Amino acid sequence: MPTEHGHDAPTPAATATHAVARPGRWEAIRQNLHWYAFLAPAFLLLVLFMAYPLYRSFDLSLYRWKGLLPRRFVGLDNFVRLFDDRYFWGALNHTLVFAIAATIGTVGLGLLLALAISRRVPGHSVYRFAFYLPVMLPMTVTAALWVRIYEANYGLLNSALRAIGLGALAQPWLGSVDLSLGSIITVSIWQYCGFPMIVLLAAIEGISEEVHEAATLDGVTEWGRIRMIIVPLIWPVLVSMTVIQLIFSLKVFDLVWVMTKGGPAESSAVLGTYLYRKAFEQQQYGYASAVAVAMFAIIFTVTYLYYRLVQAGGREN
Amino acid sequence: MAAAGTELRRRVTPSRSMIMTLLIVWMVVQVYPIVYLFFTSFKSDAEILNAPFSIPLSPLLDNYWQVLDGGRTNQSFVIFFINSVIVTAGSLVILVTASSLAGYALARGPFPGSGGARQVLLLALAVPVHVLLVPIYFFFGDLGLRNSLIGMMLLYATLGLPFTTILMRAYFLSFPRELEEAARIDGCSRLGAFWRIVVPVSRGAFASMAIVNVGWVWSELFFALVLLDRLGVRTLPLAIAAYKPTTMASETVIGQLFAIMSLTIVPLLIFYFLFQKQIRKGMTAGALK
Numbered sequence: 001m002p003t004e005h006g007h008d009a010p011t012p013a014a015t016a017t018h019a020v021a022r023p024g025r026w027e028a029i030r031q032n033l034h035w036y037a038f039l040a041p042a043f044l045l046l047v048l049f050m051a052y053p054l055y056r057s058f059d060l061s062l063y064r065w066k067g068l069l070p071r072r073f074v075g076l077d078n079f080v081r082l083f084d085d086r087y088f089w090g091a092l093n094h095t096l097v098f099a100i101a102a103t104i105g106t107v108g109l110g111l112l113l114a115l116a117i118s119r120r121v122p123g124h125s126v127y128r129f130a131f132y133l134p135v136m137l138p139m140t141v142t143a144a145l146w147v148r149i150y151e152a153n154y155g156l157l158n159s160a161l162r163a164i165g166l167g168a169l170a171q172p173w174l175g176s177v178d179l180s181l182g183s184i185i186t187v188s189i190w191q192y193c194g195f196p197m198i199v200l201l202a203a204i205e206g207i208s209e210e211v212h213e214a215a216t217l218d219g220v221t222e223w224g225r226i227r228m229i230i231v232p233l234i235w236p237v238l239v240s241m242t243v244i245q246l247i248f249s250l251k252v253f254d255l256v257w258v259m260t261k262g263g264p265a266e267s268s269a270v271l272g273t274y275l276y277r278k279a280f281e282q283q284q285y286g287y288a289s290a291v292a293v294a295m296f297a298i299i300f301t302v303t304y305l306y307y308r309l310v311q312a313g314g315r316e317n
Numbered sequence: 318m319a320a321a322g323t324e325l326r327r328r329v330t331p332s333r334s335m336i337m338t339l340l341i342v343w344m345v346v347q348v349y350p351i352v353y354l355f356f357t358s359f360k361s362d363a364e365i366l367n368a369p370f371s372i373p374l375s376p377l378l379d380n381y382w383q384v385l386d387g388g389r390t391n392q393s394f395v396i397f398f399i400n401s402v403i404v405t406a407g408s409l410v411i412l413v414t415a416s417s418l419a420g421y422a423l424a425r426g427p428f429p430g431s432g433g434a435r436q437v438l439l440l441a442l443a444v445p446v447h448v449l450l451v452p453i454y455f456f457f458g459d460l461g462l463r464n465s466l467i468g469m470m471l472l473y474a475t476l477g478l479p480f481t482t483i484l485m486r487a488y489f490l491s492f493p494r495e496l497e498e499a500a501r502i503d504g505c506s507r508l509g510a511f512w513r514i515v516v517p518v519s520r521g522a523f524a525s526m527a528i529v530n531v532g533w534v535w536s537e538l539f540f541a542l543v544l545l546d547r548l549g550v551r552t553l554p555l556a557i558a559a560y561k562p563t564t565m566a567s568e569t570v571i572g573q574l575f576a577i578m579s580l581t582i583v584p585l586l587i588f589y590f591l592f593q594k595q596i597r598k599g600m601t602a603g604a605l606k
Contacts, residue, residue, distance in 0.1 A: 025429060032428035034507040039434060042419035042478055045411075049453065049475040050441060056452035113343070116336050129593075130344045133351060136589045138536030140554040141578045145354050148571070154366045156353060163370075190347065222332065251445055254538045258558050272447055272539070279451050280543055289451055296448040303443035 057296070060289035067283050078290035088291065090266055091274035094181055098188070098270060099249035105189035107242050110196025115226060118204040128201065132194040139191070143258035146187045150174050150259075174260050180268040184259055188249065196241045203234040243306045250299050271295045354582075358575035365571055380576035394556065394577055400466060401553040401581075405534045407470035409527045412477045417523060419478075420485025421511060424492070435486075441479035446539065454543050464547040472540060477530045484529070488522045489515075525595050528588075535585060553581045 029036075061078055065071035082088050113131055117124040134142065149156040150173035158170040173183040207230065215225050231238070253272030256262060262269030262277065269277075271291065279288035357365055359376035384394040423431055453472065454463075462468030492515065500510040516523075538554040545551050560574045 029429050032426075035422040035426060035428050035431070038418045038422035038507075038511075042415040042482055043434070043437075045415060045471065045475040046437070046441060046478060049456075049472055050444065050449065053449040053452035053456060054444060056456070057448050060451060113340075116340055121333075121337065121340070127340055127344060130348050133586075133589075134347055136532065136585050137351070137582055138532075138554060138557075138585070140536060140538050140557045141354075141582055144557050144560060144574065144578060145350060148357075149350060149353075154369065156350075156369050159369050190350075194347070251447065253447070254536075254554075257538070257542075275447055275450070276539075276542075279454075285451050285455075292448040292451065296445055299445040300443045304440070307439050307442065 054296075057289050057292050060286055061293045063286040064284075065286045067285055071286065074286070078287050079294075081287065082290050082294060087266055087269065088274065088294075091262075091269045091271050092294075094268060095250060095252065095270040095272075097181065098185055098252055099246055101185045102188040102192070102249040102252075103242060103245045105185065106193045106245050107196045107238070109189060109193040110241070111200055111238065113193065113197040114200040114204055115230065118201060118230075128198070131197050134191045135194040135198075137191065139254035140258050142187060142191050143255045146190075147174065147259050150183055175264060177265055177267040180260050180264060184255055184268055187259070188252070188255060192245070192248075196245065199241055200234060200237060203237040204230055207233050240306075240310065243302070243309075247299060247303050247306065250302065351582075354575060355579050358572065358579040360572060362570075362572050365575075380572040381580075384573050384576045384580070394580060396549060397551055397553050397556040397577075398580065400550055401535060404466050404469045404473070404552055405531060407466070408473035408477070408534050409530060411470055411474035412481055412530060413523050413526050415474060416478055416481040416485045416526065417516075417519070418511075419482045420487075421489050421515065423482070423486045424489035425494075435483075438479045438482055442483070446476055450540065450543065453540065457544055463544055464550050466550055469541070469544065469552075472544075473534050473537065477534070481526050481530065484526065485522070488519070492519070528592050528595050531588065532585065553577070557581065 060071075062073060062075060063071040064074045064078070113127075117127045121127070137145075152158060152170070152172040152175060155173075157173065158167075161167055161170045171179055174180050211229060211233075212225070215229055220228070251272065252270050253276070256268055256270050256273050257276070260268045262273040271294075275288050275291045275295065278284045278291060353369075356371075356373050357369075358380055359373040359378070360368075360371075361377055361379070364371065364373075386393060419434075423435055457463045457465075457468055457472075460468070462471070496514050496518075497510045500514045501507075505513065536554055537552075538558060541552050541555050542558070545555060556577055557574070560570070
């Protein structure tokens with residue numbers, strides 16, 4: 001992307017004038033006032049509703065505050081408490097398990113589906129449409145729907161199991177401490193595997209037909225074709241889908257909130273729901289902000305590393 | 318070539334039929350719950366509990382009527398629906414306007430601070446929205462924006478800005494400058510040139526940006542849950558989340574819930590159907606950004 005470079009790196013001469021002659025810089029700003037006007041609405045919104053709240057969140061995490069009474073400065077006390085809070089560790093643990101399992105599930109399944117329909121199987125556009133359909137559903141709808149599918153007595157899943165004589169396998173899917181998190185992860189994979197599928201399919205279809213034909217003529221088996229040709233060629237897309245899915249899954253809230261609210265007995269609580277309960281059910285706003293800051297640290301790091309990676313990759317090409 | 322093709326087909330036939338079977342099974346798994354959702358919305362509560370798999374041969378519209386006029390829940394779906402439409406439309410208008418202006422400036426730069434502005438957008442992309450929840454709640458309280466649809470529009474537009482602006486900039490980088498320069502020579506201001514020359518040609522790009530964002534705005538729950546507690550301003554996701562996940566037998570409004578869910582997703586599915594191609598392109602571009 002040659003144009004990118006033009007914008008990214010000012011010429012050495014330009015940098016020098018900026019550094020040496022301040023009036024030149026002011027002149028440059030004055031001449032570009034119209035561009036600042038173009039940027040103004042977006043950056044006004046970002047400062048008001050993102051930067052300022054972000055600062056307030058860090059600030060609040062140093063206080064104990066119930067919302068109405070004056071807040072009390074406690075330094076890093078909230079973070080010390082966080083460290084000893086086994087429910088926080090539980091929520092963090094569930095979040096990581098959720099994110100990793102859901103990522104492997106969606107990207108893995110998405111890859112398999114993309115491979116399966118990539119060779120123009122009969123009706124492949126029907127499959128593509130069908131597999132992408134759940135991605136379009138609002139997460140609240142998916143969650144509310146699956147609550148009724150998982151329901152122990154009349155739910156679709158247990159009814160189906162009983163109907164085919166596997167009634168012994170019927171479980172209180174969301175009511176069991178052991179099964180709740182896994183059940184929610186399954187729903188997440190069910191809903192979102194179509195997304196990596198669409199993107200990976202586009203990448204696979206981008207591989208030129210000659211490559212496939214050459215491989216076929218050379219007697220490469222289907223498995224060999226996947227392993228030695230397709231996967232290496234779509235590897236960058238695969239990595240990028242994995243990280244996007246991971247970041248997305250770390251932010252899980254809606255699914256868990258609507259399906260179990262983190263229960264039973266906190267067995268499916270994730271950072272999002274834990275933060276929400278601490279703030280808006282127990283009014284521990286300072287402590288909730290500490291949870292938020294911890295969450296920020298994790299997600300921000302993963303995301304930022306990813307964009308650096310992508311940028312670095314873009315420069316190399 | 319034809320010979321190689323038939324040979325290939327013969328060699329992979331067994332695994333191919335297996336793949337076909339698995340694909341069909343998985344398609345049923347993916348689609349049946351959605352079909353179940355629609356079927357169930359046409360059934361009475363007794364039917365839902367006793368015959369979950371049956372096809373509603375004599376579909377009842379009762380659930381829909383009750384949802385529309387409030388019925389047993391005293392909450393009219395129409396209000397939720399209108400609120401969601403207003404919030405979504407308003408958010409998208411603000412979002413597309415602000416992001417296209419900013420994206421245009423960043424594409425036409427460089428000027429002092431343009432590199433920094435791009436870095437800020439990349440950093441903002443990495444901010445998880447959860448960290449904003451508590452401060453936004455109090456800040457909106459101070460500003461009088463709690464329970465305000467305008468507040469939600471401004472918030473959603475902001476949350477979508479970093480990503481959309483980066484996409485808009487990429488679009489304008491490939492937009493030919495000659496047209497604008499001609500207009501500038503004719504005495505147009507920058508904004509004039511943008512409005513008269515760039516905007517009319519870029520309608521397609523604006524539409525794709527709106528399409529990329531419509532899904533999450535329509536479905537947003539996390540902020541709506543704390544910022545909208547007055548009945549009159551609630552949006553659809555709140556209406557759905559309000560049905561407590563208790564055992565089915567004790568629910569007396571299960572049919573209505575399914576009616577609300579189907580009315581919530583129908584607009585999105587129609588949308589998806591109409592704009593399939595753009596959505597796929599947008600998704601792919603976004604994912605590879």
